[in-house]
Amino acid sequence: MPKNNARKITDKSDAATTAKKFLMVGPKTKAVVNFRGDLLCDIKKKGYEVVVVVPENENKSFFKENGIKVRLVSLNKNSLSVFGAFSYYRNLKRIIRDEAPDKVLSFTIKPVIFGSIAANRAGVKEIYSLICGLGMIFSSDTLKMHVLRFVGSHLYKYALKYNKKVIFQNRDDINEFVARELVKRSQCELVNGSGVNLKKFTRNKLPKGKVSFLMVSRVIREKGVLEYFKAAKIVKEKYPDVTFSYIGAIDKNKNAISMDELRSFIDEGVIEYISETNHVEKYVGNCSVFVLPTYYREGIPRTLLEAMAMGRPILTTNTPGCRETIIEGENGYFVKVKRANDLANKIIFMIEHKSDLQKMGDKSYQMCLEKFTIEIVDERMFEIMEVK
Numbered sequence: 533m534p535k536n537n538a539r540k541i542t543d544k545s546d547a548a549t550t551a552k553k554f555l556m557v558g559p560k561t562k563a564v565v566n567f568r569g570d571l572l573c574d575i576k577k578k579g580y581e582v583v584v585v586v587p588e589n590e591n592k593s594f595f596k597e598n599g600i601k602v603r604l605v606s607l608n609k610n611s612l613s614v615f616g617a618f619s620y621y622r623n624l625k626r627i628i629r630d631e632a633p634d635k636v637l638s639f640t641i642k643p644v645i646f647g648s649i650a651a652n653r654a655g656v657k658e659i660y661s662l663i664c665g666l667g668m669i670f671s672s673d674t675l676k677m678h679v680l681r682f683v684g685s686h687l688y689k690y691a692l693k694y695n696k697k698v699i700f701q702n703r704d705d706i707n708e709f710v711a712r713e714l715v716k717r718s719q720c721e722l723v724n725g726s727g728v729n730l731k732k733f734t735r736n737k738l739p740k741g742k743v744s745f746l747m748v749s750r751v752i753r754e755k756g757v758l759e760y761f762k763a764a765k766i767v768k769e770k771y772p773d774v775t776f777s778y779i780g781a782i783d784k785n786k787n788a789i790s791m792d793e794l795r796s797f798i799d800e801g802v803i804e805y806i807s808e809t810n811h812v813e814k815y816v817g818n819c820s821v822f823v824l825p826t827y828y829r830e831g832i833p834r835t836l837l838e839a840m841a842m843g844r845p846i847l848t849t850n851t852p853g854c855r856e857t858i859i860e861g862e863n864g865y866f867v868k869v870k871r872a873n874d875l876a877n878k879i880i881f882m883i884e885h886k887s888d889l890q891k892m893g894d895k896s897y898q899m900c901l902e903k904f905t906i907e908i909v910d911e912r913m914f915e916i917m918e919v920k
Contacts, residue, residue: 554580554919555633557624557647559607559640561590567664567726567834568639570906571913573598578919583631585624585647603627607642612680617646624650635917639664641684645691652694660917661692662699664726665853666708666829689714697721697916701831704852721916724856725832727909728900733813733841735897738820738890743883744775746819748812748835749826751780751794752787756825756849761797762872763825767879768802774883779815781808816842820889821882824848827869832856832904840900845892847878863895 554575558564564572564584576582582600587607589595595602605623608616620642628636628651638647639662651659669680692698692715699721700706706720745764749755757780764776782791797803809815812835816822822839824846830853839846840857846864848854858864865881868874882889913919 552580553583553631553633553635555583555585555628555631555636557585557636557638557643559587559643561586561588561602563640565591565594569594570727570729571910572600574910574914575919576600578914580634580919583633585627603631617642621646621650625653628656629654634658635660635919637662637917641667641669641688645684645687648691648694657696658917659695660697660699661695662701663705663709663831664701665831666705670708670829685712685714692719695719699723699913699916701725702853702856705829705831708852723909723912723916724903725837725909726834727906728834728837728841728904729906730841730900733816733838735841735843736817737843738893739818742773742775743820743886743889744777744818745821745823745879746777746779746815746839747823747825748779748815749824750785751783751789752785752828753789754787754826754828755780756827756870756875757789758793759825759870759872759875760823761794761803763875763879765797765800765802766872766876767883770880771883775804776802777804777806777815777819779806779809779812812838813842816844819844820886821864821879822846823875823879824854825867825869825875826854827851830854837900837904840896840904843893843897845882845889845896847875847882857899859895859899863892863899 556564556568556572564586572582576598583603584600585603585605587605589602589604605620605627607620624646633656635658636647636651636656637660638644644661648659648661669677669684698715698719701723703722706722709715710717747760749757751757760778767774782788798805806815816839822844824833824836826849832853836846836848836854836857846858847867848858849869850866851869858866860866865878867878
Protein backbone atom coordinates (compact mmCIF):
# COMPACT_ATOMS: atom_id res chain seq x y z
CA MET A 533 0.00 0.00 0.00
CA PRO A 534 2.72 2.56 0.85
CA LYS A 535 4.42 1.71 -2.41
CA ASN A 536 1.24 2.40 -4.38
CA ASN A 537 0.80 5.79 -2.70
CA ALA A 538 4.38 6.67 -3.54
CA ARG A 539 3.78 5.70 -7.15
CA LYS A 540 0.71 7.95 -7.36
CA ILE A 541 2.61 10.96 -6.03
CA THR A 542 5.38 10.32 -8.56
CA ASP A 543 2.84 10.12 -11.36
CA LYS A 544 1.40 13.52 -10.42
CA SER A 545 4.85 14.99 -10.32
CA ASP A 546 5.67 13.54 -13.72
CA ALA A 547 2.40 14.89 -15.12
CA ALA A 548 3.25 18.37 -13.82
CA THR A 549 6.68 18.33 -15.41
CA THR A 550 5.25 17.21 -18.75
CA ALA A 551 2.32 19.67 -18.86
CA LYS A 552 1.94 21.55 -22.12
CA LYS A 553 3.51 24.98 -22.06
CA PHE A 554 2.94 27.95 -24.38
CA LEU A 555 5.32 30.92 -24.38
CA MET A 556 4.70 34.29 -26.04
CA VAL A 557 7.38 36.90 -26.75
CA GLY A 558 5.95 40.42 -27.02
CA PRO A 559 7.25 43.97 -27.45
CA LYS A 560 5.56 45.41 -24.35
CA THR A 561 2.97 44.40 -21.79
CA LYS A 562 0.27 46.76 -23.02
CA ALA A 563 0.41 45.31 -26.54
CA VAL A 564 0.24 41.75 -25.18
CA VAL A 565 -2.79 42.49 -23.00
CA ASN A 566 -4.68 44.67 -25.49
CA PHE A 567 -4.05 42.67 -28.65
CA ARG A 568 -3.30 39.11 -27.46
CA GLY A 569 -4.92 38.95 -24.02
CA ASP A 570 -8.01 37.05 -25.21
CA LEU A 571 -5.84 34.61 -27.15
CA LEU A 572 -3.66 33.89 -24.11
CA CYS A 573 -6.69 33.32 -21.89
CA ASP A 574 -8.20 30.94 -24.45
CA ILE A 575 -4.92 29.01 -24.69
CA LYS A 576 -4.90 28.77 -20.90
CA LYS A 577 -8.40 27.27 -21.04
CA LYS A 578 -7.05 24.61 -23.40
CA GLY A 579 -4.91 23.30 -20.53
CA TYR A 580 -1.61 24.98 -21.34
CA GLU A 581 0.66 26.65 -18.87
CA VAL A 582 1.12 30.13 -20.36
CA VAL A 583 4.26 32.26 -20.06
CA VAL A 584 4.71 35.79 -21.42
CA VAL A 585 8.12 37.38 -22.00
CA VAL A 586 7.97 41.19 -22.02
CA PRO A 587 10.21 44.16 -21.12
CA GLU A 588 8.04 45.35 -18.21
CA ASN A 589 5.16 44.15 -16.05
CA GLU A 590 2.63 46.98 -16.03
CA ASN A 591 -0.53 44.86 -16.02
CA LYS A 592 0.15 42.63 -13.03
CA SER A 593 -3.53 42.21 -12.16
CA PHE A 594 -4.41 40.82 -15.63
CA PHE A 595 -1.70 38.18 -15.52
CA LYS A 596 -2.37 37.26 -11.90
CA GLU A 597 -6.13 36.94 -12.40
CA ASN A 598 -5.64 34.69 -15.43
CA GLY A 599 -2.80 32.58 -14.05
CA ILE A 600 -0.26 33.70 -16.63
CA LYS A 601 3.42 33.72 -15.71
CA VAL A 602 5.51 36.77 -16.67
CA ARG A 603 9.23 36.76 -17.39
CA LEU A 604 10.97 40.11 -17.87
CA VAL A 605 13.65 40.84 -20.47
CA SER A 606 15.19 44.21 -21.30
CA LEU A 607 14.23 45.58 -24.73
CA ASN A 608 14.48 48.98 -26.38
CA LYS A 609 12.33 48.47 -29.46
CA ASN A 610 13.57 51.66 -31.14
CA SER A 611 17.28 51.14 -30.49
CA LEU A 612 19.64 50.14 -33.32
CA SER A 613 22.38 49.04 -30.93
CA VAL A 614 24.03 45.76 -31.98
CA PHE A 615 25.10 45.16 -28.38
CA GLY A 616 21.53 45.73 -27.17
CA ALA A 617 20.17 43.32 -29.79
CA PHE A 618 22.65 40.61 -28.82
CA SER A 619 21.88 41.10 -25.13
CA TYR A 620 18.13 40.78 -25.88
CA TYR A 621 18.71 37.58 -27.87
CA ARG A 622 20.94 36.07 -25.20
CA ASN A 623 18.45 36.78 -22.41
CA LEU A 624 15.58 35.43 -24.48
CA LYS A 625 17.48 32.21 -25.11
CA ARG A 626 18.18 31.83 -21.39
CA ILE A 627 14.53 32.36 -20.46
CA ILE A 628 13.17 30.07 -23.18
CA ARG A 629 15.65 27.33 -22.30
CA ASP A 630 14.67 27.70 -18.64
CA GLU A 631 10.92 27.53 -19.37
CA ALA A 632 11.24 24.72 -21.97
CA PRO A 633 7.93 25.50 -23.76
CA ASP A 634 6.27 23.24 -26.32
CA LYS A 635 5.29 26.19 -28.49
CA VAL A 636 6.64 29.74 -28.91
CA LEU A 637 4.76 32.59 -30.59
CA SER A 638 6.39 36.00 -31.15
CA PHE A 639 4.99 39.21 -32.62
CA THR A 640 6.47 42.51 -33.88
CA ILE A 641 9.85 42.72 -35.55
CA LYS A 642 12.43 42.34 -32.76
CA PRO A 643 10.56 39.65 -30.82
CA VAL A 644 9.94 37.77 -34.08
CA ILE A 645 13.57 37.88 -35.24
CA PHE A 646 15.34 37.30 -31.95
CA GLY A 647 12.56 35.20 -30.42
CA SER A 648 12.65 32.78 -33.37
CA ILE A 649 16.43 32.41 -33.28
CA ALA A 650 16.52 32.11 -29.48
CA ALA A 651 13.74 29.51 -29.46
CA ASN A 652 15.58 27.45 -32.07
CA ARG A 653 18.82 27.61 -30.10
CA ALA A 654 16.92 26.65 -26.96
CA GLY A 655 15.65 23.51 -28.67
CA VAL A 656 11.98 24.45 -29.19
CA LYS A 657 10.43 22.43 -32.03
CA GLU A 658 7.27 24.46 -32.64
CA ILE A 659 8.11 28.10 -33.39
CA TYR A 660 5.52 30.53 -34.75
CA SER A 661 5.67 34.19 -35.70
CA LEU A 662 2.85 36.69 -36.14
CA ILE A 663 3.55 39.47 -38.65
CA CYS A 664 1.23 42.32 -37.61
CA GLY A 665 1.92 44.54 -40.61
CA LEU A 666 5.29 45.58 -42.00
CA GLY A 667 5.59 48.92 -40.24
CA MET A 668 7.63 51.94 -41.21
CA ILE A 669 10.62 50.13 -42.68
CA PHE A 670 8.39 48.88 -45.51
CA SER A 671 6.34 52.07 -45.90
CA SER A 672 8.95 54.85 -45.83
CA ASP A 673 11.39 55.75 -48.62
CA THR A 674 14.00 57.61 -46.59
CA LEU A 675 17.64 56.53 -46.86
CA LYS A 676 17.58 55.36 -43.25
CA MET A 677 14.53 53.17 -43.89
CA HIS A 678 16.13 51.72 -47.03
CA VAL A 679 19.10 50.64 -44.91
CA LEU A 680 16.85 49.26 -42.17
CA ARG A 681 14.76 47.44 -44.79
CA PHE A 682 17.90 45.80 -46.18
CA VAL A 683 19.15 44.72 -42.76
CA GLY A 684 15.70 43.78 -41.49
CA SER A 685 14.96 41.66 -44.55
CA HIS A 686 18.12 39.62 -44.07
CA LEU A 687 17.36 39.12 -40.38
CA TYR A 688 13.77 38.14 -41.13
CA LYS A 689 14.95 35.60 -43.72
CA TYR A 690 17.41 34.04 -41.29
CA ALA A 691 14.96 33.92 -38.37
CA LEU A 692 11.81 32.79 -40.17
CA LYS A 693 13.42 29.64 -41.57
CA TYR A 694 13.15 28.22 -38.05
CA ASN A 695 9.39 28.79 -37.96
CA LYS A 696 6.89 26.01 -38.44
CA LYS A 697 4.36 28.62 -39.57
CA VAL A 698 4.47 32.38 -40.15
CA ILE A 699 1.10 34.03 -39.59
CA PHE A 700 0.09 37.16 -41.51
CA GLN A 701 -2.92 39.45 -41.24
CA ASN A 702 -3.31 40.33 -44.92
CA ARG A 703 -2.40 38.80 -48.28
CA ASP A 704 -0.34 41.81 -49.38
CA ASP A 705 2.19 41.10 -46.63
CA ILE A 706 2.35 37.42 -47.55
CA ASN A 707 3.02 38.30 -51.18
CA GLU A 708 5.67 40.85 -50.18
CA PHE A 709 7.57 38.42 -47.94
CA VAL A 710 7.38 35.61 -50.52
CA ALA A 711 8.48 37.91 -53.37
CA ARG A 712 11.46 39.07 -51.30
CA GLU A 713 12.22 35.40 -50.54
CA LEU A 714 12.03 36.02 -46.80
CA VAL A 715 9.76 33.03 -46.22
CA LYS A 716 8.43 30.06 -48.17
CA ARG A 717 4.82 30.34 -49.24
CA SER A 718 4.19 26.89 -47.73
CA GLN A 719 5.01 28.37 -44.30
CA CYS A 720 2.51 31.23 -44.62
CA GLU A 721 -0.91 31.32 -42.99
CA LEU A 722 -3.55 34.07 -42.94
CA VAL A 723 -5.75 35.33 -40.09
CA ASN A 724 -8.20 38.23 -40.08
CA GLY A 725 -6.34 40.61 -37.80
CA SER A 726 -6.14 40.24 -34.03
CA GLY A 727 -9.90 39.91 -33.60
CA VAL A 728 -12.27 42.13 -31.67
CA ASN A 729 -14.11 41.32 -28.44
CA LEU A 730 -17.81 42.01 -29.00
CA LYS A 731 -18.45 41.90 -25.26
CA LYS A 732 -16.35 45.02 -24.84
CA PHE A 733 -17.05 46.73 -28.15
CA THR A 734 -20.82 46.39 -28.30
CA ARG A 735 -22.97 47.56 -31.17
CA ASN A 736 -25.05 50.70 -30.66
CA LYS A 737 -27.00 53.12 -32.79
CA LEU A 738 -25.37 56.22 -34.22
CA PRO A 739 -25.72 59.34 -32.08
CA LYS A 740 -28.47 61.81 -32.92
CA GLY A 741 -27.76 65.35 -34.02
CA LYS A 742 -24.71 66.58 -35.91
CA VAL A 743 -22.41 64.08 -37.61
CA SER A 744 -19.22 63.58 -35.61
CA PHE A 745 -15.87 62.06 -36.54
CA LEU A 746 -13.22 60.20 -34.55
CA MET A 747 -9.67 59.04 -35.22
CA VAL A 748 -7.60 56.86 -32.86
CA SER A 749 -3.92 56.12 -33.51
CA ARG A 750 -0.34 56.55 -32.44
CA VAL A 751 0.79 60.12 -33.09
CA ILE A 752 3.10 59.34 -36.01
CA ARG A 753 3.03 60.83 -39.50
CA GLU A 754 2.41 57.58 -41.32
CA LYS A 755 -0.93 57.16 -39.55
CA GLY A 756 -2.23 60.21 -41.42
CA VAL A 757 -2.70 62.33 -38.29
CA LEU A 758 -1.85 65.64 -39.94
CA GLU A 759 -4.09 64.84 -42.91
CA TYR A 760 -6.99 64.28 -40.51
CA PHE A 761 -6.31 67.55 -38.67
CA LYS A 762 -6.00 69.52 -41.91
CA ALA A 763 -9.13 67.93 -43.39
CA ALA A 764 -11.06 68.81 -40.22
CA LYS A 765 -10.04 72.45 -40.58
CA ILE A 766 -11.20 72.50 -44.21
CA VAL A 767 -14.56 70.91 -43.34
CA LYS A 768 -15.25 73.23 -40.41
CA GLU A 769 -15.09 76.23 -42.73
CA LYS A 770 -18.28 74.87 -44.33
CA TYR A 771 -19.77 72.99 -41.38
CA PRO A 772 -18.51 74.71 -38.22
CA ASP A 773 -20.75 72.70 -35.88
CA VAL A 774 -19.38 69.30 -36.92
CA THR A 775 -17.08 67.82 -34.27
CA PHE A 776 -13.75 66.08 -34.84
CA SER A 777 -12.09 64.10 -32.05
CA TYR A 778 -8.67 62.50 -31.90
CA ILE A 779 -7.26 60.04 -29.36
CA GLY A 780 -3.52 59.38 -29.27
CA ALA A 781 -0.66 59.80 -26.81
CA ILE A 782 2.42 61.62 -28.08
CA ASP A 783 4.84 58.92 -29.25
CA LYS A 784 8.53 58.73 -28.37
CA ASN A 785 9.32 57.38 -31.83
CA LYS A 786 11.58 59.57 -33.99
CA ASN A 787 8.80 59.78 -36.60
CA ALA A 788 6.32 61.03 -34.03
CA ILE A 789 4.52 64.32 -34.54
CA SER A 790 5.25 66.88 -31.85
CA MET A 791 2.53 68.57 -29.85
CA ASP A 792 3.73 71.89 -31.30
CA GLU A 793 2.55 70.77 -34.74
CA LEU A 794 -0.89 69.91 -33.39
CA ARG A 795 -1.34 72.77 -30.94
CA SER A 796 -2.89 75.30 -33.34
CA PHE A 797 -5.62 72.85 -34.44
CA ILE A 798 -6.46 72.07 -30.81
CA ASP A 799 -6.36 75.70 -29.57
CA GLU A 800 -8.57 76.85 -32.47
CA GLY A 801 -11.19 74.25 -31.57
CA VAL A 802 -10.78 72.31 -34.82
CA ILE A 803 -9.92 69.09 -32.98
CA GLU A 804 -11.02 67.79 -29.58
CA TYR A 805 -7.83 66.09 -28.37
CA ILE A 806 -7.77 63.21 -25.88
CA SER A 807 -4.22 62.11 -25.08
CA GLU A 808 -5.04 58.62 -23.84
CA THR A 809 -7.91 56.56 -22.45
CA ASN A 810 -8.62 53.07 -21.19
CA HIS A 811 -12.20 53.35 -22.43
CA VAL A 812 -11.89 54.05 -26.14
CA GLU A 813 -15.22 52.27 -26.69
CA LYS A 814 -17.00 55.20 -25.02
CA TYR A 815 -15.62 57.61 -27.62
CA VAL A 816 -16.30 55.26 -30.54
CA GLY A 817 -19.89 54.96 -29.30
CA ASN A 818 -20.25 58.73 -29.40
CA CYS A 819 -19.00 59.19 -32.98
CA SER A 820 -20.89 58.87 -36.26
CA VAL A 821 -17.95 57.96 -38.52
CA PHE A 822 -14.52 56.50 -37.77
CA VAL A 823 -11.51 57.80 -39.72
CA LEU A 824 -8.05 56.33 -40.27
CA PRO A 825 -6.16 57.87 -43.25
CA THR A 826 -3.05 55.77 -42.63
CA TYR A 827 -0.23 54.91 -45.02
CA TYR A 828 1.63 52.89 -42.39
CA ARG A 829 2.01 49.20 -43.38
CA GLU A 830 -0.75 47.85 -41.18
CA GLY A 831 -1.69 44.24 -40.49
CA ILE A 832 -5.38 44.94 -40.04
CA PRO A 833 -5.79 47.99 -37.78
CA ARG A 834 -7.46 47.00 -34.52
CA THR A 835 -9.07 50.44 -34.25
CA LEU A 836 -10.99 49.86 -37.50
CA LEU A 837 -12.24 46.49 -36.27
CA GLU A 838 -13.38 48.01 -32.97
CA ALA A 839 -15.28 50.73 -34.82
CA MET A 840 -16.88 48.15 -37.12
CA ALA A 841 -17.90 46.04 -34.12
CA MET A 842 -19.74 49.05 -32.72
CA GLY A 843 -21.52 49.62 -36.04
CA ARG A 844 -19.63 52.60 -37.42
CA PRO A 845 -19.07 53.59 -41.06
CA ILE A 846 -15.37 54.09 -41.79
CA LEU A 847 -13.10 56.19 -43.95
CA THR A 848 -9.65 54.74 -44.55
CA THR A 849 -7.04 54.23 -47.25
CA ASN A 850 -6.89 51.51 -49.90
CA THR A 851 -3.62 50.20 -48.46
CA PRO A 852 -2.47 46.78 -47.16
CA GLY A 853 -4.43 45.82 -44.07
CA CYS A 854 -6.99 48.60 -44.41
CA ARG A 855 -8.50 47.44 -47.70
CA GLU A 856 -9.76 44.30 -45.97
CA THR A 857 -12.16 46.39 -43.88
CA ILE A 858 -14.11 48.24 -46.56
CA ILE A 859 -16.60 47.34 -49.25
CA GLU A 860 -16.62 50.62 -51.12
CA GLY A 861 -19.91 52.46 -50.74
CA GLU A 862 -21.42 49.82 -48.47
CA ASN A 863 -19.73 50.38 -45.10
CA GLY A 864 -17.42 53.26 -45.96
CA TYR A 865 -15.11 54.83 -48.52
CA PHE A 866 -11.44 54.83 -49.38
CA VAL A 867 -9.52 58.10 -49.21
CA LYS A 868 -6.34 58.95 -51.09
CA VAL A 869 -3.04 58.66 -49.23
CA LYS A 870 -1.53 61.94 -47.98
CA ARG A 871 -4.40 63.95 -49.48
CA ALA A 872 -6.14 66.10 -46.85
CA ASN A 873 -8.36 67.65 -49.54
CA ASP A 874 -9.65 64.26 -50.66
CA LEU A 875 -10.30 63.26 -47.05
CA ALA A 876 -12.17 66.54 -46.49
CA ASN A 877 -14.33 65.86 -49.56
CA LYS A 878 -15.21 62.37 -48.32
CA ILE A 879 -16.06 63.73 -44.87
CA ILE A 880 -18.33 66.37 -46.44
CA PHE A 881 -19.98 63.62 -48.50
CA MET A 882 -20.71 61.68 -45.29
CA ILE A 883 -22.14 64.79 -43.66
CA GLU A 884 -24.39 65.49 -46.63
CA HIS A 885 -25.55 61.86 -46.79
CA LYS A 886 -26.27 61.48 -43.11
CA SER A 887 -29.36 59.37 -43.80
CA ASP A 888 -27.14 56.61 -45.24
CA LEU A 889 -24.80 56.34 -42.26
CA GLN A 890 -26.85 53.94 -40.14
CA LYS A 891 -27.14 51.48 -43.02
CA MET A 892 -23.39 51.72 -43.58
CA GLY A 893 -22.74 51.14 -39.88
CA ASP A 894 -24.98 48.07 -39.97
CA LYS A 895 -22.88 46.70 -42.83
CA SER A 896 -19.68 47.28 -40.85
CA TYR A 897 -21.13 45.30 -37.95
CA GLN A 898 -22.21 42.46 -40.23
CA MET A 899 -18.72 42.26 -41.77
CA CYS A 900 -17.23 42.13 -38.29
CA LEU A 901 -19.53 39.26 -37.28
CA GLU A 902 -18.59 37.28 -40.38
CA LYS A 903 -14.81 37.74 -40.30
CA PHE A 904 -13.26 39.64 -37.42
CA THR A 905 -14.57 38.46 -34.03
CA ILE A 906 -12.06 37.23 -31.47
CA GLU A 907 -13.71 33.79 -31.55
CA ILE A 908 -13.15 33.43 -35.31
CA VAL A 909 -9.57 34.68 -35.16
CA ASP A 910 -8.58 32.64 -32.10
CA GLU A 911 -10.03 29.46 -33.58
CA ARG A 912 -7.95 30.06 -36.71
CA MET A 913 -4.84 30.65 -34.57
CA PHE A 914 -5.48 27.38 -32.71
CA GLU A 915 -5.81 25.54 -36.00
CA ILE A 916 -2.52 26.94 -37.32
CA MET A 917 -0.55 26.32 -34.12
CA GLU A 918 -2.27 22.97 -33.43
CA VAL A 919 -3.43 24.10 -30.00
CA LYS A 920 -5.87 21.41 -28.89
